[in-house]
Amino acid sequence: MSRIDTALSALKAQNRKALIPFVTAGFPYADITPELMHGMVEAGADVIELGVPFSDPSADGPVIQKAGDRALAFGIGLVQILAMVKTFRERNTSTPVVLMGYANPVERYDQKHGDGAFVRDASAAGVDGVLIVDYPPEECEAFAAALRAHQMDLIFLLAPTSTDERMAQVARVASGYVYYVSLKGVTGAGTLDVGQVEAMLPRIRAHVNVPVGVGFGIRDPETARAIGRTADAVVIGSKIIQLIENAPREQVVGIAADFLRSIRQALDT
Numbered sequence: 001m002s003r004i005d006t007a008l009s010a011l012k013a014q015n016r017k018a019l020i021p022f023v024t025a026g027f028p029y030a031d032i033t034p035e036l037m038h039g040m041v042e043a044g045a046d047v048i049e050l051g052v053p054f055s056d057p058s059a060d061g062p063v064i065q066k067a068g069d070r071a072l073a074f075g076i077g078l079v080q081i082l083a084m085v086k087t088f089r090e091r092n093t094s095t096p097v098v099l100m101g102y103a104n105p106v107e108r109y110d111q112k113h114g115d116g117a118f119v120r121d122a123s124a125a126g127v128d129g130v131l132i133v134d135y136p137p138e139e140c141e142a143f144a145a146a147l148r149a150h151q152m153d154l155i156f157l158l159a160p161t162s163t164d165e166r167m168a169q170v171a172r173v174a175s176g177y178v179y180y181v182s183l184k185g186v187t188g189a190g191t192l193d194v195g196q197v198e199a200m201l202p203r204i205r206a207h208v209n210v211p212v213g214v215g216f217g218i219r220d221p222e223t224a225r226a227i228g229r230t231a232d233a234v235v236i237g238s239k240i241i242q243l244i245e246n247a248p249r250e251q252v253v254g255i256a257a258d259f260l261r262s263i264r265q266a267l268d269t
Helices: 003-015 035-042 062-073 078-089 102-113 115-124 139-149 164-173 194-205 221-228 238-244 250-268
Strands: 019-026 046-053 097-101 129-132 152-157 178-181 212-215 233-236
Touching: 003 019, 019 035, 019 062, 019 212, 019 250, 035 046, 035 078, 035 250, 046 062, 046 078, 062 178, 078 097, 078 102, 097 139, 102 115, 102 129, 115 139, 115 221, 139 152, 139 164, 164 194, 178 194, 194 212, 194 221, 221 233, 221 250, 233 238, 233 250, 238 250
Parallel strands: 019 046, 019 233, 046 097, 097 129, 129 152, 178 212, 212 233
Antiparallel strands: none
């Protein structure tokens, strides 16, 4: 079992929902990410998604795009991010870490470091899952198999527009969990329709036998609680980025942790 399987199975046995915060690696300060990760775990995070900054983030709204641009200006790339995960693992060997990003940085990493280098080095650093926004499932079987051979999971997005055929394609290669994008559009856009999410999840579960996390549009404890009634996990990203983007360095971890504690309490109520 991967660390993700272990963590989510334990939560299911306790009838609890997973809290999965997303932060862009190297934001809002280049060296703060491992410290921020520890703070989020202490506040109740069960899995951490680290965004890999990229210059053309097609699925991200302006909040996360801006965070990515700032991290890129600091010189943050996969080499630095894997080092961050390795630093985090010096004190935490149990909380799963997922890298979320785009195909270009991963493929460029292999071009620079050799075929299979990304999977090898991500595993060595302590990464547990990878979500590549622009990798279609029908082209990912070899990549998924390589990740599984290193106890890592390949995670996919599903959307309100996903067909039954696409869900079946995802089900063949996905592991860990699937991430249901609850809104049409980019991250941070629109207003969440809880009823639409509740109607969609049974369709997804008819095809997919891994836990289903829901993200995009969850910005407060009330919405998190409502989504947590039907989803296996709640994913929150843009709101955290907004809260910490202009904070002094010494306040970043506390601000993120306080917000996540309010979400954790809502999920556990």
